[in-house]
Amino acid sequence: MGTEGLRDRKKRQTRTTLVRAAVELATEHGYDNITTDDIATRAGVSTRTFFNYFATKEDAVLNPDPGADDRIRAHITTSPPDQHPLETARTFLHNELTTIDHDHKLWLARLSVIREHPDMLNRAFLSGAATEHTLAEAFADRLGLPADHTYPRTTAATITSAFRVALTQWLRTPGDPTTPALGDHINEVFTLLTHGLTPPARP
Amino acid sequence: MGTEGLRDRKKRQTRTTLVRAAVELATEHGYDNITTDDIATRAGVSTRTFFNYFATKEDAVLNPDPGADDRIRAHITTSPPDQHPLETARTFLHNELTTIDHDHKLWLARLSVIREHPDMLNRAFLSGAATEHTLAEAFADRLGLPADHTYPRTTAATITSAFRVALTQWLRTPGDPTTPALGDHINEVFTLLTHGLTPPARP
DNA sequence: GGCTGTTTGTGCAGTGGCTGCAAGTTTGCA
DNA sequence: TGCAAACTTGCAGCCACTGCACAAACAGCC
Numbered sequence: 001m002g003t004e005g006l007r008d009r010k011k012r013q014t015r016t017t018l019v020r021a022a023v024e025l026a027t028e029h030g031y032d033n034i035t036t037d038d039i040a041t042r043a044g045v046s047t048r049t050f051f052n053y054f055a056t057k058e059d060a061v062l063n064p065d066p067g068a069d070d071r072i073r074a075h076i077t078t079s080p081p082d083q084h085p086l087e088t089a090r091t092f093l094h095n096e097l098t099t100i101d102h103d104h105k106l107w108l109a110r111l112s113v114i115r116e117h118p119d120m121l122n123r124a125f126l127s128g129a130a131t132e133h134t135l136a137e138a139f140a141d142r143l144g145l146p147a148d149h150t151y152p153r154t155t156a157a158t159i160t161s162a163f164r165v166a167l168t169q170w171l172r173t174p175g176d177p178t179t180p181a182l183g184d185h186i187n188e189v190f191t192l193l194t195h196g197l198t199p200p201a202r203p
Numbered sequence: 204m205g206t207e208g209l210r211d212r213k214k215r216q217t218r219t220t221l222v223r224a225a226v227e228l229a230t231e232h233g234y235d236n237i238t239t240d241d242i243a244t245r246a247g248v249s250t251r252t253f254f255n256y257f258a259t260k261e262d263a264v265l266n267p268d269p270g271a272d273d274r275i276r277a278h279i280t281t282s283p284p285d286q287h288p289l290e291t292a293r294t295f296l297h298n299e300l301t302t303i304d305h306d307h308k309l310w311l312a313r314l315s316v317i318r319e320h321p322d323m324l325n326r327a328f329l330s331g332a333a334t335e336h337t338l339a340e341a342f343a344d345r346l347g348l349p350a351d352h353t354y355p356r357t358t359a360a361t362i363t364s365a366f367r368v369a370l371t372q373w374l375r376t377p378g379d380p381t382t383p384a385l386g387d388h389i390n391e392v393f394t395l396l397t398h399g400l401t402p403p404a405r406p
Numbered sequence: 407g408g409c410t411g412t413t414t415g416t417g418c419a420g421t422g423g424c425t426g427c428a429a430g431t432t433t434g435c436a
Numbered sequence: 437t438g439c440a441a442a443c444t445t446g447c448a449g450c451c452a453c454t455g456c457a458c459a460a461a462c463a464g465c466c
Contacts, residue, residue, distance in 0.1 A: 006432095192397075
């Protein structure tokens with residue numbers, strides 16, 4: 001089971017090649033000005049193959065991480081059961097940030113594309129309704145509640161929203177070392193939420 | 204200025220006719236099985252005209268309310284400045300519910316379409332990013348904060364999320380008078396949020 | 407009632423995302 | 437080596453959506 005097999009290796013490579021092609025082309029010419037044909041051609045495969053790997057042109061740029069759901073579930077079930085859900089989510093997100101540092105360069109390009117297309121981020125989060133569902137399920141399990149209970153659902157929705165806001169705020173001032181890091185934005189948003197969104201004092 | 208003019212009247216009528224056609228056809232044959240041609244034909248206009256009224260096939264079904272943003276802004280600016288934002292939003296949503304009761308029949312059909320296509324609801328809420336922006340702006344004004352401050356943005360995102368969850372929960376048990384009304388779900392979700400999502404006791 | 411400028415409706419041709427199908431090609435396995 | 441399963445590819449096609457050029461309807465004015 002340790003061996004991966006030639007077939008799987010090729011498959012993974014084709015996928016990452018397509019992602020790179022998509023992100024590069026989008027940053028070079030603008031996402032709207034490239035076609036799926038362009039992406040496939042640069043990746044050296046047929047257009048039809050492109051759609052065997054991605055259901056959508058957007059997916060090729062965003063490259064949704066299929067393992068994310070498992071990591072989420074694992075983190076939630078292994079964290080202290082009486083920990084506040086927002087705190088559990090916060091620590092999970094901080095863990096993930098170190099992962100992002102890996103493909104640093106690819107991520108910067110990807111983010112520049114997203115910055116030009118804010119709707120894409122939104123769509124990513126909501127067709128990522130699957131992820132939200134995973135969150136709700138995991139918290140429901142931990143709390144001994146039914147999966148469709150209002151509490152875990154609200155919690156899950158709030159968490160994804162929170163992360164989205166933090167990302168949006170962070171994207172406004174990218175790369176500048178004097179501005180807050182993404183982790184700082186996450187902390188700020190989650191702190192607001194744990195305090196029930198109590199308004200700050202007037203300036 | 205009181206008179207509406209024949210031109211405007213016709214325009215409004217064409218729009219509502221298209222909406223009715225879209226919703227009816229979608230409920231009859233399923234949203235995926237109808238084309239924009241079908242909708243236009245039933246409405247008695249050309250396909251090209253359809254796209255003069257709606258940017259998207261989805262829009263014809265959802266019929267986004269262009270006046271909503273103004274009502275939101277008005278409600279927020281006229282409500283007590285020291286009122287908790289979540290409470291302000293809660294009362295606003297309750298006001299809107301009475302409006303929905305007007306086109307009751309159309310709304311039921313629309314909801315049945317949405318129930319078959321949960322993604323549509325999500326997309327509606329996030330291409331309704333415009334609405335979220337309005338929310339953030341209005342709260343920022345009221346609090347004397349800059350429009351891009353994290354607090355109003357988090358608040359706005361949380362409110363739209365909350366409403367989305369309430370709607371989703373409500374859609375699961377529609378029309379049954381023994382189950383909670385939409386307003387009850389809204390209350391429940393907002394209560395959870397004002398308490399910082401404190402987990403309920405284990406059952 | 408006519409005249410003129412501005413909207414609104416429509417046909418047409420075209421782009422491009424996305425899919426099903428029926429091959430061909432490659433890999434896994436015995 | 438030979439067979440089955442998985443992967444790739446070309447092709448034909450659907451359909452949402454757009455730009456453009458022109459016809460039709462309307463508003464305001466004389």
